[in-house]
Amino acid sequence: MDYRVKYEKWLDFDEETKKELLGLDEKEIEERFYKELEFGTGGLRGVIGAGTNRMNVYTVRRATQGLANYILNCGAENPSVAIAYDSRLFSDVFSREAALVLNANGIKTYVYKELRPTPMLSFAVRRLKATAGIVITASHNPKEYNGYKVYWSDGGQITEEHAEGILNEISKIDYEDIKTMDFDKAVFDGLYRVINDKVEDEYIELVKGLAINKCAIVEMGKELKVIYTPLHGTGNIPVRRVLNELGFENVYVVKEQEKPDSSFSTVKYPNPEEPEVFTRAIEMAKEKGADLILGTDPDCDRVGVVVKNNEGKYVVLTGNQTGALLTHYILSQLQRAEKMPENPVVVKTVVTTELAAKICEDFGVEIVDVLTGFKYIGEKIKEFEENGDKNYVFGFEESYGYLAGTFVRDKDAVVASSLICEMAAYYKSRGMSLYDGILEIYEKYGYFKEDLKSITLKGIEGSQRIIEIMDMLRNNPPLSVSGIRVVKSKDYLQRIERNFITSERHDINLPKSNVIQLVLEDGGIVTARPSGTEPKIKFYFATAGKSLEDAEDKIEKMKAEILDLIK
Structure with missing residues (x-):
């Protein structure tokens, strides 16, 4: 269909959309309507605005109708979908609209009552035995973006097979064909449900249970000074709760970046891969004499780490450095505690440091490479469990994504933050910083x-x-x-x-x-x-x-x- 024809149809959707579209020049009209916003293996992601090639209520509804059709075609018994959302513009609106489309198709939804991290959505899918999951987030993208990620019943992001099936259903749908329903009726009919606090409490307990060297936390938990910034996102409550309950008593939050803020007013991009996002945290670290800075992205699946180097300057570790440190720490502590499972495996992506392979070789642990994207690490966890021949120990990618444990099937910055603090406590008990730790690893492995x-x-x-x-x-x-x-x-x-x-x-x-x-x-x-x-x-x-x-x-x-x- 010609982009102009699509544009003319959208002028009749609602007055607000019409007003926005009438203010566009011809080039922008073409850019917004020359194609549909692509549904890839992760779902949708795009700039917020009116048009088929933008993130808006209508493109979210259309994707959800396609997902609903696919779920119903799969013949799932009592189908349900868990939903979470982050602090981005319209995330709460998009999550409700997605739920109501599913509800109108007879599919129950379980929605977090407030914004929550992406990994907690993965956990909820598994815990509630949902057919699928949706999280509304654009991760660390600029403020103009939002997105729509789909998970399957194992708690992992959808595979290519599911993505193709959902895309096939979406392609058949005209915007006029989408079902939706009244919110109050959905609640009254028992189709729209709120995820209760018990689910979150269970998640927190499982995260705390991943601690390997609790003695290091007991010894240094009161001394280790940590600066934390959630970068206006979802990590503030769960990260601080986990660290507090584990025994880290000196965790200070960057006040200007503590509250959810869809404009991410203190940073250009809310991405912990960008050193600039830590400017305020570093100022605070200097005041407090902090050992460590942590920063999580808006949906709290990635975490960046800042440490003091040997000149006393705070430097941002790369995702590869943090991943190598965690790999070495987890394997060494499991070995020390005689808790290494049989046939242990570490999983990384093909663009992630080969240093991890050297570390694994030293500990006699298998390392497996997968394609870029944490969903492929999640797929390996599922494969190992189904085959029963290998045990997942840790997985990471260079873009600041890490996961220990198997109760979540996506990168998890709550899990990673707790392990990084434990690791920092361990090195501090040895009179070392995390910077000293990475130098020690380089000297041993290259x-x-x-x-x-x-x-x-x-x-x-x-x-x-x-x-x-x-x-x-x-x-x-x-x-x-x-x-x-x-x-x-x-x-x-x-x-x-x-x-x-x-x-x-x-x-x-x-x-x-x-x-x-x-x-x-x-x-x-x-x-x-x-x-x-x-x-x-x-x-x-x-x-x-x-x-x-x-x-x-x-x-x-x-x-x-x-x-x-x-x-």
């Missing part, structure tokens, strides 16, 4: 360094440019990068690994994904991956050196040459 460069390419032209870049790397890759020969390429879309030295080809036993990796002769890796939720292409760089300075120099040369190549 100086690994990673970096990420995201390039934003918006609109129709940007989408085409991203396609061209991936085609070039796939079909005409460089022979060398920063003077180091490229010896392999791994094409996760074609699922083929090519060795340029031996001309051998091997199948890659992972699902299809539009990812290209170039492996250098010295072990360095360059990975290109278009974002599935943002108008970006991401380049991941990884290497190891003889020292931190050597590794840094290698990374900078790799980055400069690749970025020059794609220009």
